[in-house]
Amino acid sequence: xxxxxxxxxxxxxxxxxxxxxxxxxxxxxxxxxxxxxxxxxxxxxxxxxxxxxxxxxxxxxxxxxxxxxxxxxxxxxxxxxxxxxxxxxxxxxxxxxxxxxxxxxxxxxxxxxxxxxxxxxxxxxxxxxxxxxxxxxxxxxxxxxxxxxxxxxxxxxxxxxxxxxxxxxxxxxxxxxxxxxxxxxxxxxxxxxxxxxxxxxxxxxxxxxxxxxxxxxxxxxxxxxxxxxxxxxxxxxxxxxxxxxxxxxxxxxxxxxxxxxxxxxxxxxxxxxxxxxxxxxxxxxxxxxxxxxxxxxxxxxxxxxxxxxxxxxxxxxxxxxxxxxxxxxxxxxxxxxxxxxxxxxxxxxxxxxxxxxxxxxxxxxxxxxxxxxxxxxxxxxxxxxxxxxxxxxxxxxxxxxxxxxxxxxxxxxxxxxxxxxxxxxxxxxxxxxxxxxxxxxxxxxxxxxxxxxxxxxxxxxxxxxxxxxxxxxxxxxxxxxxxxxxxxxxxxxxxxxxxxxxxxxxxxxxxxxxxxxxxxxxxxxxxxxxxxxxxxxxxxxxxxxxxxxxxxxxxxxxxxxxxxxxxxxxxxxxxxxx
RNA sequence: GGGCCGGUAGCUCAGUCGGUAGAGCAUCUGACUUUUAAUCAGGUGGCCGAGGGUUCGAGUCCCUCCCGGCUCACCA
Numbered sequence: 115x116x117x118x119x120x121x122x123x124x125x126x127x128x129x130x131x132x133x134x135x136x137x138x139x140x141x142x143x144x145x146x147x148x149x150x151x152x153x154x155x156x157x158x159x160x161x162x163x164x165x166x167x168x169x170x171x172x173x174x175x176x177x178x179x180x181x182x183x184x185x186x187x188x189x190x191x192x193x194x195x196x197x198x199x200x201x202x203x204x205x206x207x208x209x210x211x212x213x214x215x216x217x218x219x220x221x222x223x224x225x226x227x228x229x230x231x232x233x234x235x236x237x238x239x240x241x242x243x244x245x246x247x248x249x250x251x252x253x254x255x256x257x258x259x260x261x262x263x264x265x266x267x268x269x270x271x272x273x274x275x276x277x278x279x280x281x282x283x284x285x286x287x288x289x290x291x292x293x294x295x296x297x298x299x300x301x302x303x304x305x306x307x308x309x310x311x312x313x314x315x316x317x318x319x320x321x322x323x324x325x326x327x328x329x330x331x332x333x334x335x336x337x338x339x340x341x342x343x344x345x346x347x348x349x350x351x352x353x354x355x356x357x358x359x360x361x362x363x364x365x366x367x368x369x370x371x372x373x374x375x376x377x378x379x380x381x382x383x384x385x386x387x388x389x390x391x392x393x394x395x396x397x398x399x400x401x402x403x404x405x406x407x408x409x410x411x412x413x414x415x416x417x418x419x420x421x422x423x424x425x426x427x428x429x430x431x432x433x434x435x436x437x438x439x440x441x442x443x444x445x446x447x448x449x450x451x452x453x454x455x456x457x458x459x460x461x462x463x464x465x466x467x468x469x470x471x472x473x474x475x476x477x478x479x480x481x482x483x484x485x486x487x488x489x490x491x492x493x494x495x496x497x498x499x500x501x502x503x504x505x506x507x508x509x510x511x512x513x514x515x516x517x518x519x520x521x522x523x524x525x526x527x528x529x530x531x532x533x534x535x536x537x538x539x540x541x542x543x544x545x546x547x548x549x550x551x552x553x554x555x556x557x558x559x560x561x562x563x564x565x566x567x568x569x570x571x572x573x574x575x576x577x578x579x580x581x582x583x584x585x586x587x588x589x590x591x592x593x594x595x596x597x598x599x600x601x602x603x604x605x606x607x608x609x610x611x612x613x614x615x616x617x618x619x620x621x622x623x624x625x626x627x628x629x630x631x632x633x634x635x636x637x638x639x640x641x642x643x644x645x646x647x648x649x650x651x652x653x654x655x656x657x658x659x660x661x662x663x664x665x666x667x668x669x670x671x672x673x674x675x676x677x678x679x680x681x682x683x684x685x686x687x688x689x690x691x692x
Numbered sequence: 693g694g695g696c697c698g699g700u701a702g703c704u705c706a707g708u709c710g711g712u713a714g715a716g717c718a719u720c721u722g723a724c725u726u727u728u729a730a731u732c733a734g735g736u737g738g739c740c741g742a743g744g745g746u747u748c749g750a751g752u753c754c755c756u757c758c759c760g761g762c763u764c765a766c767c768a
Contacts, residue, residue: 130759176709197737198702201703252728259725276725293718307726327718328762332729343729344704350760351703364705404768451767452693543765561768599768608766662768686759 150637202325205290209320214287216323223247226270233312237303238311246271246313247321249361250293251330261286261312263333264297268367270333270543272312272492273299280318288318294319294361298302330362353683366678372491373667373679377444379490380464380663380691385481389440389466394429396422397444402645403427403584404660405637406449409459422448427584427658428645431613434467435653442466444663455675456605459684462663471595471657472612477573479657480600480608481508484571484666488686491670495648499603499669502569511569515560518574523563527556535559535573549634553578553593568601583639585611586655603669615653 206633209216220251224245230237237244242480248266258277263270277285279301291297301315331345345363346352352366360367385391401408403425411420426443426500433441444464451457468475484506488495495507519525530538535555539546544562546554556578568574575598588594596612614620631638667679677683 196702202721254727254730255724256727256730257724259727261727261730263728272728274726278725304726306728308728310726310728312726329704329718331703332717334729336729341729346703348699348703348760352697353760449767452765454767457767469699609768660738660768688759 136364156544174607180311189515198327199325202323202327204293205292206323206325208290209287209323212283212287214320216320216324218319218321220440221245221319221321223266223298227264227266230271230313231269231311234303234305238305239303241375243300243302243316244313245298246273246466247298250291250297251297253291253293253607255289258285263359264299264313268364272306272310273301273313273315274304274306275299275315275318280315284318287320290622291320291387292324292327293330294324294326296324327391328358328361349677353677353685354688363443369667369673370681371680372671374584375490376487376667376670377462377663379487380483380661381444383486384442384464384466387440387479389442389468390438391440392424392430392433392443393439393445394433396448398423399643400640401425402639402642404449405582405639407451407637409448409450424449425660426463427660428642430465431653431656431658432648433655434469434643435648437650439469439654440467450462453684455677456665456668456678458664458676461676461680463660464663465658465660467656467658469614469654469656472655472658473575473598473610476610476657476659477512477598480610481506481510481571482600485662487666497670497672499672500674502603504570504603506571506602506670512573512575512598514555514576515574515578516576518564518568519556519560522567523559525559525563527559529673536659546689548638550634551580553580557581565601565606566604569603571600571602573598573600582611583620583627584614586614586616587619605665605669606662607665607669608659610657610659613653613656613658615649615655617646617649617653620649 129502152492201418204609206216222245224243225233227246227248230244230246246264246266248264250262250270251265251270252263254261260275262273262275264273265271275285275288280288288297298319298321299313299315300317301313304312304314306411311437329344329346334341334342334343346359352363360370381391395415397411397420399420401421401424403423406424408421408424411422412418413420424447426445426447430441430443442464443466445464446460447463449457450459454457466479468479485495485508488497488506491497496503496505498504513521516527519527523540532550536550539555539558542562544558546558557580560574564574576591576594576598577585577597577599579585579587579593579595582595582597585595585597588596598610599606600608600610614623624639624646627639628641631640664676664679667673668676671679673679
């Protein structure tokens with residue numbers, strides 16, 4: 115079943131500064147000023163999109179004031195006469211005047227920086243020529259020679275460039291290079307006097323000139339470990355300009371590499387268990403599978419209102435009815451809700467469904483996935499999250515919801531009358547959308563009293579039947595359903611059921627949901643007649659799971675906020691450009 | 693949406709009691725062919741988030757708004 119949530123944020127971008135006096139007054143000042151002017155003219159002429167842009171009818175959204183602001187600011191970008199950018203644009207022009215293309219087409223790199231580090235000794239011994247492409251992230255110039263660091267795929271390698279080896283012309287070109295530029299080198303590996311593995315360049319070439327200053331932090335190696343100075347920390351900057359954040363902060367890139375590892379581990383596990391990976395519609399005529407407010411959109415040709423899915427559940431179950439006994443989908447869900455450190459409007463969830471299984475089988479899968487992902491990242495089932503030691507080794511603790519409320523909340527639900535329960539909720543200001551029902555009150559009590567206190571991995575089982583319209587009744591208690599939610603570090607990280615497959619009961623539950631909606635529960639489930647039809651043809655018993663991928667990654671990588679495991683968290687547009 | 697905190701140079705940050713906007717790094721000029729936060733010397737660079745107000749005078753005080761963070765509410 116459906117599940118978890120997520121969210122994120124960003125940073126603001128600096129804009130350009132007013133134009134200042136071009137160029138310095140050195141001997142070449144005048145000539146350079148002329149070049150600067152030519153550059154400015156060409157640049158503006160080529161890039162200013164405004165006045166002559168084709169005027170196709172803009173989509174309505176573009177008329178939103180915020181978008182107008184964005185367009186205005188992107189024009190400001192073109193008019194930006196920020197000194198550092200201007201100087202770099204001049205350098206682009208200078209390269210061209212030297213016959214150098216600042217944006218050539220390709221470069222053959224024989225090695226990555228990582229491989230050069232790994233094979234350093236052998237390469238030094240053989241004296242073989244190697245080539246490397248990457249981004250300039252540090253330069254120490256000393257007249258006719260320079261040391262620099264080049265980064266590719268988040269690994270740094272020192273490169274030594276000497277005028278007498280690369281030639282005066284190429285050295286001059288190198289002199290026009292700035293931090294952030296992409297360069298290609300050929301040469302042989304060596305070790306410097308201080309012992310650092312270094313590529314001694316025989317050739318240098320520009321692969322792509324950067325025209326905006328990249329705020330590369332300085333890296334000091336002290337007592338064997340790296341100390342980073344002047345690192346860009348502004349979170350708004352980092353979230354909005356993730357491309358820069360990733361290029362600058364290796365720790366950030368590392369988090370996303372780990373995210374990819376988690377998803378790969380997850381996929382391999384499910385494939386290994388015989389699940390088929392499938393894709394189902396994101397654009398849906400009717401949403402369902404979770405209690406949430408959907409995003410709406412519209413198909414023009416069909417003149418059809420559509421929803422972005424809030425869960426994959428209902429389509430995956432249709433596939434099981436179609437004979438695919440084990441299916442899973444890893445994909446984005448969209449929920450039109452608030453944003454905080456554990457919620458983003460779009461988030462990644464994996465759902466999987468297994469015919470002839472129940473929710474206890476799903477617990478085993480759930481534990482296995484978390485265990486394998488923890489092992490993949492940490493080599494152990496233990497890790498720490500924000501200072502707290504967590505161990506995801508199976509089996510996880512199991513608590514029924516009533517036990518949880520009793521043990522963690524100190525409330526004996528069965529001893530409370532409906533009146534007492536309502537009074538308790540009323541005192542705390544905990545309202546039930548769509549009107550009081552005992553089961554919903556119990557579930558609310560659990561959320562308020564227990565969730566945040568479930569630190570070590572725990573399955574909370576046996577929810578009140580009113581908590582969902584898609585789950586099968588508990589085989590031992592008709593007031594309950596066979597549902598569990600796993601909690602880690604106080605976060606709900608999934609949701610699972612013994613799936614309801616009785617079409618008569620399903621119809622009744624849908625009807626109840628419709629009634630609740632009429633009474634004010636905006637998130638009540640819509641009536642899905644097609645899903646019901648699929649069930650009427652016969653749907654095998656099955657267990658189903660929804661697992662929040664972003665939250666799992668966040669916990670396994672010790673990130674405080676979901677935004678830190680999303681490349682581009684949802685944010686308001688920048689008020690001013692960048 | 694409420695509360696609290698923040699927005700000053702490309703980056704990281706100072707800025708007292710309301711009195712001419714600062715530092716380090718980056719950038720520019722010069723020196724330097726094994727440096728590594730390279731070093732040395734000299735420069736440039738600010739709509740102090742935006743708009744109003746108070747004041748002789750506002751980065752600083754007041755109001756409104758924008759963007760962000762935390763938190764509460766909402767919400768799986």
